Amino acid sequence: MNAKYFLIVLLSFISLNLSSQEKQKIIFDCDLGGDIDDAFAVALILASPEFEVLGFVMDQGDTPKRAQVACKMLYETGMEDIPVVVGRKTENYFSSQFHWAEGFETVKPINKNAADFIIENLRKFPDEIILFTVGPVPNIMDVLKKDPDALKLAKHVYSMFGSYYMGYDTGPIPSAEWNVRGDEEAARMLVNSGADITYAGLDVTTYVKLDEAYRNKLIMRQSPLTNALSALYTLWRYESYAHPDPVLHDVVAVGMLLWPELYTTRKAHIKVIEGGYTVIDESKEPNCEIGMSIQKEEFLKRVMEILLTQNLSRE
Numbered sequence: 108m109n110a111k112y113f114l115i116v117l118l119s120f121i122s123l124n125l126s127s128q129e130k131q132k133i134i135f136d137c138d139l140g141g142d143i144d145d146a147f148a149v150a151l152i153l154a155s156p157e158f159e160v161l162g163f164v165m166d167q168g169d170t171p172k173r174a175q176v177a178c179k180m181l182y183e184t185g186m187e188d189i190p191v192v193v194g195r196k197t198e199n200y201f202s203s204q205f206h207w208a209e210g211f212e213t214v215k216p217i218n219k220n221a222a223d224f225i226i227e228n229l230r231k232f233p234d235e236i237i238l239f240t241v242g243p244v245p246n247i248m249d250v251l252k253k254d255p256d257a258l259k260l261a262k263h264v265y266s267m268f269g270s271y272y273m274g275y276d277t278g279p280i281p282s283a284e285w286n287v288r289g290d291e292e293a294a295r296m297l298v299n300s301g302a303d304i305t306y307a308g309l310d311v312t313t314y315v316k317l318d319e320a321y322r323n324k325l326i327m328r329q330s331p332l333t334n335a336l337s338a339l340y341t342l343w344r345y346e347s348y349a350h351p352d353p354v355l356h357d358v359v360a361v362g363m364l365l366w367p368e369l370y371t372t373r374k375a376h377i378k379v380i381e382g383g384y385t386v387i388d389e390s391k392e393p394n395c396e397i398g399m400s401i402q403k404e405e406f407l408k409r410v411m412e413i414l415l416t417q418n419l420s421r422e
Contacts, residue, residue, distance in 0.1 A: 130159035132227060135356065136166050136194070138242030140204045142285075143343040147317070148357035149177065150240060150332055151410060153186055154417035155365065161236065162190040164221050167243040168200035172208075174216040176339075179208040183331040184419035186336040187214045194221035197290075199284060202356050203342040207335075222249035224390060227364050229260040230341070236260075237364055240297070241267040241357035243289030248296045256405045258302035258386040266297065269308035269377065269385035271397050277313050281384060284309055288301045288383025295379045304395045307363055308385065309399035312356040319352070321411055355410070359398075362406055369402040369409075 135152060139145040152158055161179075165173040174193045181187045193216045216222075225246065229236055238261045240247060250257050255275060258264065263373060274282030281298050287294040297304070322340065325333045363370055374393035387397075 116274045118124075129157075131157055131237055132159045132161055132232055133237045133239060134161050134164060134228060136164040136225075136240045136242065136244070136246055137271060138173060139163070139165060140176045140198075141168065141242070141341055142356070143204075143353045144237055144355050144357040145209045145241060146176075146180070146204070146339045146352070147355055147410075148361050149180060150336055150414060151358055151361050152414045153180070153184055153419060154332065157365065160189045161222060162192050164192040164194055164224065164246055166194040166221070166240075166246045167197050169202075169205075170194045170196045171216075171347045172202070175208040175211055176204060176252050178214040178216065179211045180332075180335050181333055182211075182214045183421070184422045186419065188208045188217075190224075191216040192219055192221050192224045195249060197245055202372045203346040204339050206342055207338050220380040221246045222253050225250050225410045226254045226257045227230075230256050230308055234262050237262055239266070239360060240264065241286070241360050243286050244293040244297050245270075246249070247300075248290070248293035251296050251300055257285050258297075258300045261302055263364075264302050264304040265360050265363050266298070266306050267308075267312060267357050268294070269397070271308050271310050271375070271377070271385060271387055272311060272399075273308075275309060281386075282309060283383035284385065287379055287385055288356055290381055291379060291381075294383070298377060298379055298385075300393065301394075305363055306377070306385075307356070307360040307395055309356075311370065311401040312359040313354060314401065314403050315359050315406060316350075316352040316353055317356045317407070321407065324411065324415060328415050330418065332417060335416060336414070358410060359401065359406070362401075363398065363411070366406065366409060369406050370398055371400045372396040372398050379407070
């Protein structure tokens with residue numbers, strides 16, 4: 108091997124390694140197939156080159172069906188090497204979105220317990236992994252019961268979780284937010300875990316809605332990823348009596364990592380009380396940060412730019 112060729116190979120190797128090192132390792136724990144925002148959050152993650160996705164973990168409800176939707180999304184976009192993990196099934200739950208992946212068997216979830224998967228990765232890569240939780244957190248409860256210190260090994264935890272000053276529909280009264288009241292015991296364990304956590308509560312998420320003009324752009328884009336989103340939205344809307352403009356709660360949590368400059372946060376001590384409410388105790392030292400505001404229009408502009416310019420496919 109001559110010196111010039113050796114130098115080219117060496118520089119290529121260094122470049123590849125630097126590129127790999129620049130990617131942020133993440134684990135994404137979600138209830139895909141419930142509200143439609145989970146699908147948009149998964150799509151944003153898949154289309155963001157900043158991330159090295161260690162796994163998508165399904166939580167709460169009919170987790171095998173949720174995993175089937177995740178596996179098909181990954182297959183359609185050529186990303187099926189990313190592991191999908193089935194969390195503990197907590198109930199039989201039907202969503203119209205499950206029709207989209209019904210019978211899909213080409214890609215299957217890995218045969219690994221969800222809590223074990225999260226613990227093993229956090230211990231393998233201490234202080235390197237960003238953990239997202241954007242649904243109820245029974246998987247996190249299982250992690251903490253098996254290994255109480257595991258969550259402290261995360262570089263950071265971002266959770267779509269809680270309601271502190273603002274409730275649903277931008278009302279000025281805090282609400283019992285779904286991810287908290289969906290499993291109060293697990294929510295308390297997360298809050299008391301001692302992990303480094305930032306919460307994207309209703310205070311920042313409830314403002315961010317995807318209107319018809321944005322949705323039409325996604326329909327017209329006609330890529331595998333945007334087609335999946337449009338199909339899942341149609342099925343969600345078919346069974347939903349909610350406003351046609353979906354609120355992108357979970358996407359806002361992902362944005363906290365991608366674009367922190369679009370948010371303001373404050374340190375606080377929060378606790379979960381009966382009924383699934385999250386309250387701030389000003390008399391205690393902070394145990395987290397909570398989102399206070401978001402630059403909504405700029406956030407939506409950036410999300411749409413990523414979704415419309417990506418070219419994920421099997422080809």
